[in-house]
Amino acid sequence: MNYRAAILLAIPTLGISLAAFLRPMAVVRVPVTGTVFYRGDVASGDIINMSVDPFCASQQATAQATNRSVYTGANGGLQDVVVFVKTGIPPDPGSLSGEMPLLDQQGCMYRPRIVAMRTDQPLVIRNSDATLHNVHVYAEVNRGFNIGQPFQGVESQRRFSDQEIGIDVRCDIHGWMNGAIAVFSHSYFDVTTPDGQFSLDLPPGDYDIEAWHPQLGSSTQTVTVRAGEMTPLVFEF
């Protein structure tokens, strides 16, 4: 092999090496999982009287919705808790998912009761009921709004520009309907499942992680995330 052939062979090798060197290093993400438990007595709540609206009353005949504010799984896990990184937020806020969070009105109740979303992410607001609902959003940092959705199947979309946790959502017609929205400027948040579980993917680092429930308040833990297996977190209310 003469030196010319050696150079020709070396060029692609060097190119590949250089490309690999210049490529951004993949950010290591560590799954941080956990469970939020409720240690108090869970009141079963009263069956909501929906007789003021014939449609709602017809739905209530099968759904038996109650006015309880705390929902737990068989393991005592607490549903509807927003778990999020409060301090130590990574420089990379995470990408905006193409998925659009949904706030639905089904059986004259909000489904889900708690919506967590990113700033500037479209929120789909849908009325799946064959009766009039209004969606009155009492934002304080962001701009609130109040829209009427008189038909089954009507949808609107809204975005929130700033982080705000605990935006009240109410229907002024059906007083029992209330929900909440949590808006984050990053993607490091989750809402607990019916058995209280949550999952966050975080780069290694030190964080304050908060668990927030609209009626029970909040609880914060300081956590150091390292590459490798993480001990599941436990929050208690």
Place this chain on the structure above:
Amino acid sequence: MRKPATTLLGILILTATLSASAQVPEDGAGLYTLACASCHGEDGAGTDPGTVAFVTPVPDFTDCSFASREPDADWIAVAHDGGPVRAFDETMPAFGEALTVDHLQLVMDHIRTFCKNVSWPRGELNLPRALFTEKAYPEDEAVTTVSVDVEGSRAITNTLLYERRFGPRSQFEVEVPIGLTETGPGSGWRAGFGDIALGIKHALFHSFASGSILSLGGEIKLPTGSESAGLGGGTVVLEPYISFGQILPSDAFVQLQALAEFPTETDNAASEGKWRAVVGKTWTQGSFGRTWTPMLEVMGETELENLDAVLWDLVPQVQVTLNTRQHVMLNAGMRIPVADTTLRSSQIVVYILWDWFDGGLFDGW
């Protein structure tokens, strides 16, 4: 990371949509039942407080005094964008993403059926108030008008006007001029009341279909002003008038007024005939925002015993709504003599109008 309750619509479509299952009525009554009756009642009188979750009183659409006085456009603005678009309570939601303006017009047509007394003239016939021409529509308004001579011996007049409706078609009014006149170059100013006037107006005819309204009115001016200060006529003056308003296409309009002034003591003043006409057109900022109404007023007057000597004036002017509620307005213009200009000065004329039935002066900004 798992995202709760998401839907994979993917594309960022920021408009309201109706699914294929949505059954949208195409008649006003059906639309009203679905979108309005839960709060406003099937009969328009409002639902029982116990059946809704808010405490804000809802208006009674069967009350003609309330329901007749604002035009459809204002109602549709509130239904489309919600109460805050006119600085009303935010409990009234915005339906503009679920219903089109055409839908809302159908709803309005149905709401108009709740007032059973057709004697009440529709709010559309309440045309913008000109600086001088008396409009035919009976109103609940307070107006303060300032006139300033721009040349010659100067005079500033501030006229306070209070108008109040009674019954479907009638109105009475009280007008109190307060004048400030320069008694001579460099010799100071005198202030005082002018001739206070009491008036009454009644709409003889009105038709929303034809866009017309015709009223007959009259005023009596009392000699309360100082004649020597140039603030009063020194005699009682009777002033019958007739006013006509006509809606034209494209938010334009014309208003006409003819009046006569008959002093009871002809030694002090002559009987006069006056006529006024104003044409204008209203533009709205955005869909439901501030309105601007440029107008041109033409006025003539003559002594009834000398009909050849006619004084003509032109008054270009612009009225604009000042606040979100749109019940406080300003009109500014210039009264320009076009005949006998040597003895008469041009005047800057400005009024602030407060439609007090729609709320306090400081409400709705």
